[in-house]
Structures are given as C-alpha cells and as structure tokens.
Amino acid sequence: MRISREWATPLTIGVFGLMAVTGGLMFFHLDTRLNKLAHEWLGWAMIAFAIFHVMANWLAFKRYFMSSNLARGLVGSFAVVLALSFVTPQGAQKQGSPPTLAMRAVMKAPLATLAPVSGKPVEQLLADLAKAGIVLPDAQATLDSVVKGDRGQEGKAMRAVFGRG
Numbered sequence: 001m002r003i004s005r006e007w008a009t010p011l012t013i014g015v016f017g018l019m020a021v022t023g024g025l026m027f028f029h030l031d032t033r034l035n036k037l038a039h040e041w042l043g044w045a046m047i048a049f050a051i052f053h054v055m056a057n058w059l060a061f062k063r064y065f066m067s068s069n070l071a072r073g074l075v076g077s078f079a080v081v082l083a084l085s086f087v088t089p090q091g092a093q094k095q096g097s098p099p100t101l102a103m104r105a106v107m108k109a110p111l112a113t114l115a116p117v118s119g120k121p122v123e124q125l126l127a128d129l130a131k132a133g134i135v136l137p138d139a140q141a142t143l144d145s146v147v148k149g150d151r152g153q154e155g156k157a158m159r160a161v162f163g164r165g
Helices: 005-027 033-056 058-067 069-084 098-108 111-118 122-131 143-147 151-162
Strands: none
Touching: 005 033, 033 058, 058 069, 098 143, 098 151, 111 122, 111 151, 122 151, 143 151
C-alpha cells in the first residue's frame, strides 16, 4: 500500500481530534472509562498516523524545517520540555499518588484491621476472599502477603473486601 496524503492526513486529523477531546475530558475529570481507554490505546494510532503523514509529506517537511529557524526552535523547545518531563524535582514525593498510597496501605494492613473499614466481619472477608480465589491463613495476614504484587489479584482482593455483592 502506497502512503498517500489522501488518507494519511485525514487519519492524522481525525485521531488528533479524538485525542484532543478525550485528553480535555481527562484533564477536567469528565471522562468515562471508555474515553480513557480510547485515549490511551488510540494514542498509538496517532503515532502511526503522524508517521504516515510525515512520510507522505516528507519533502514539504524537510523544506519547511530547513528554511525556518522558528520551526526548528519550536520543535527544539518541545524536545526540551519532553526531556524535562522525565526529571523528578528534588524533594518531590517519590511514594506515589494518594490513591496509590491508599492502595498500598490497604494491601499491607492485616485483614482484622480492614474488617471495620469494609463494614464486614472478618469471617465474611475471609469467605469472600476465598470465593475470589485468595486464601488468607488468618485474620492477621495481609492481602499483600498472598497476592504478592499481582495487580490482577490485587483488584480481585479489593473487590472481595469492599464489594457489596
């Protein structure tokens, strides 16, 4: 298949529009689960379509960047911003976001400590966890001691502990 402006440019424009809208929704916390999923996964399509767009317009891109100091400066500025985005400022928290901190605390707490927070008796928690395939030896065991960092198992454990079904 020949890379052509006829399809590369409209695809780039379309996926850019989708990324702009879903990104804006995510920024303002107005997104749905599908918005976030589309934004994350179709971001890969945006990369591919942008590459196709550049390939289809290579001579024009080359000429533009060879003749414009402003264009080179702007692209260079974004490259610097990208590089700086990987730097962690000194003194910045390295523990993680508040939800991550809460998740860690729950995973490391003994089941007997989680029972009052969940609103369920310890015996029910042990039964609900066992039903989910997560077997704790006793009420002093932690979820982390059994799931050992497996994110899928962590999710199952959280649903078993805090779910109402």
